[in-house]
Amino acid sequence: MAECEDTEVTDLEETFTKAASHLQSLAARLDSGQLLGFYALYKQATEGSCESPRPNWYQTQAKHKWEAWKSLGDMSREIAMGSYIRAVGKLDPTWEQDARAESQAWVAVSRLPNTDAELRDIDKTILDWVKDGDVGMVQEALSRDPACVSRSDQDGMLPIHWAADRGHVPTLKCLVERGADVDAQDGGGQTPLHFAASCGHIEAVRYLLSVGATFIADNEGLTPRHIADDEVAAVL
Missing domain, CATH: 1.25.40.20 (Ankyrin repeat-containing domain)
Known part of the structure; x- marks a missing residue:
């Protein structure tokens, strides 16, 4: 059973790495909010929860990045990877399989907002x-x-x-x-x-x-x- 779980994580990591690489070709069309979201998910996926000290208040860019990462709390690396992959899929539904049918791509994209809402909106203040x-x-x-x-x-x-x-x-x-x-x-x-x-x-x-x-x-x-x-x- 443990061996099967390790294989699943490895497959997820491989897809995540490909998604992160593909995002570079899409970055020019993203706004600052989207870029911060991807940054936070990437840091959570690769390093885990944010444990670094909060930047000084006048370090505007660093502060915004820190806040975005910190807001993910104790989200697991696996969930962060999955959310990152789905977010790339929302931007480019055919990035992983160019031959995917258009209707299938739409189903995959339509699930992302619901997933994000469950992870981030339910307890917002x-x-x-x-x-x-x-x-x-x-x-x-x-x-x-x-x-x-x-x-x-x-x-x-x-x-x-x-x-x-x-x-x-x-x-x-x-x-x-x-x-x-x-x-x-x-x-x-x-x-x-x-x-x-x-x-x-x-x-x-x-x-x-x-x-x-x-x-x-x-x-x-x-x-x-x-x-x-x-x-x-x-x-x-």
Whole structure:
């Protein structure tokens, strides 16, 4: 029995390796969210759960990669490989078997959203929905539990910090209208304006300023102006 299981894992790993190689030819048509999803699944499949320390808040790209990987929690390597393979199949249903019938390919693709929902959506909190930019689910979460607008994660980041980090203005508006503090500080003393400015989200910066955000210094004495690039600094 053990020998059979080892063979199955080996076959899965082989298909996963081929899928990862094929993804290189598809990367140019993927958006940043999709690339982060593939990155996280690849790291989970090859290294297991994320145990590395969280990057500094100003290391934007590294932080987003870390968050994507960390969000997979204790997902097994086998499930991560399977999810990665199915995701490649969604992008290119015939990547593995060019002779596959079109109807068969559609059946395979149509299963991916359900699989992802079972793995990632069932236990999502308002913080997760904010990160996804899903305003509808954010509103639903706030309707069920208005106090969650002020509920932070382990780093002291509130929903409004994450909305600013993502630069999603509709979510920011939703949170502010529900009482979110535009000058709230996380564990490092950063405000939403710090995050929007450091990530280059000009429209988010403009919105936060329009609703009264101020230039508070963080724990290192840096204000949003100190960490903004030239384009954002022109707005501040």
